[in-house]
Amino acid sequence: MMDKGLQIKKRLEELADTAYQRSIVTFTEFMDLEEQHMLHSVNWRDYGVTASLFGGYDMAERQMAAFLPDALVFEWKYPFVCVKIFPESIKFSETIGHRDFLGAILNLGITRNRLGDLIVRDNCGYVFAEEKIAHFLCSELTRVKHTLVTAEICESVTSFPGPDEKEIKGSVASLRLDSMIALVFGGSRTSIVPYIENGKVFVNGKMIVSNGNLLKNNDIVSVRGLGKFRFGQVLHHTKKGRNLVVVYRYQ
Numbered sequence: 328m329m330d331k332g333l334q335i336k337k338r339l340e341e342l343a344d345t346a347y348q349r350s351i352v353t354f355t356e357f358m359d360l361e362e363q364h365m366l367h368s369v370n371w372r373d374y375g376v377t378a379s380l381f382g383g384y385d386m387a388e389r390q391m392a393a394f395l396p397d398a399l400v401f402e403w404k405y406p407f408v409c410v411k412i413f414p415e416s417i418k419f420s421e422t423i424g425h426r427d428f429l430g431a432i433l434n435l436g437i438t439r440n441r442l443g444d445l446i447v448r449d450n451c452g453y454v455f456a457e458e459k460i461a462h463f464l465c466s467e468l469t470r471v472k473h474t475l476v477t478a479e480i481c482e483s484v485t486s487f488p489g490p491d492e493k494e495i496k497g498s499v500a501s502l503r504l505d506s507m508i509a510l511v512f513g514g515s516r517t518s519i520v521p522y523i524e525n526g527k528v529f530v531n532g533k534m535i536v537s538n539g540n541l542l543k544n545n546d547i548v549s550v551r552g553l554g555k556f557r558f559g560q561v562l563h564h565t566k567k568g569r570n571l572v573v574v575y576r577y578q
Contacts, residue, residue: 335365339392340374346394347375352403355392356440356457357382360549363532366392380532381405382443383455384489386557386577388549389443390532407443408461409481412452412468420450420474428452431471432464448488455487491578492557498569502561504528504548505538511576512553527551 342353358366363380371378375397382390391405412428414420425447432442432454443455452471456464465478481487499506505516505523512519516538522528523538529549530540542548542558549555555577562571 332365335362336369339366339369343371343374343376343378343394346396350396350398352396352399353394354406357389357391357407357443357455358440359389360529360532360551361534363390363392364529364534367533383407383409384444384487386490386547386555387444387455388555389455391443406458407455408458409483409487410454410456410461410464410478411481412454412471412476412478414450415475415477417450421472423447423450423452423471423474425452427472428454431468435464435467437464446488446490453481453487492575493578495556495574495576496562496571497574498565498571500569502541502558502570502572503538504530504535504540504542507542507558507572507574508548508550508553510572511548511556511574512550522550522553 339355342355346353366378371394376394379393379395380390382388391407393405425445428447429445433439437460441457441460445452445454461480465480468476468478470476495511497510499510505519508519508528509516520538523536526534526536527550528535530542530546544558544560546558547555548558557575559573559575562573564570
């Protein structure tokens, strides 16, 4: 049986080849961070295409890739929409969490790779879904836990609320990846190293295994098991040569 990584790479190459041969835009399903890392590891220019990633908003973790042929002359858009899921009666609604919404959707037989990020706000769920399954989702999803719900396609992805960010300020000796992760999530630089060495840290979708990697403004860092944050900028340098920085932790 072919290794999962090889299967994914073969599928990506097939989509790239189709885009090149037929001069059309081809799309993957929604990709997790490890799959995005595999996408970044290939020079798609060698295949006559460029690869573009998007998940509906800037901080999206799950994203869809588009392969664009060099000779592309027409407009295109990603084939997904935002679906809002909300209780029919606020008065009689239970408290519904991320796991509840996702579980109810998956129980319809929809697989995770057909769905992008899901965010919960004010007991409503917002999820990006492939266009071809969105109408099915809206017609079949009627209950989350014991609460009756309605699902409808948002008129535009701008209706998606986006993530909450908690601003964190602190000083670090350098902008090294291990120092910044330690600042955001607590602990020492030494305690952070295993996350990096074990392939659990991604910067802008690329797996980073060097703790000395330096962050740049607006880099998005995801740490499996801890969370995600966006590096803002260096505010100023202290007299002792340290960097006062601001970062935004994903809530």
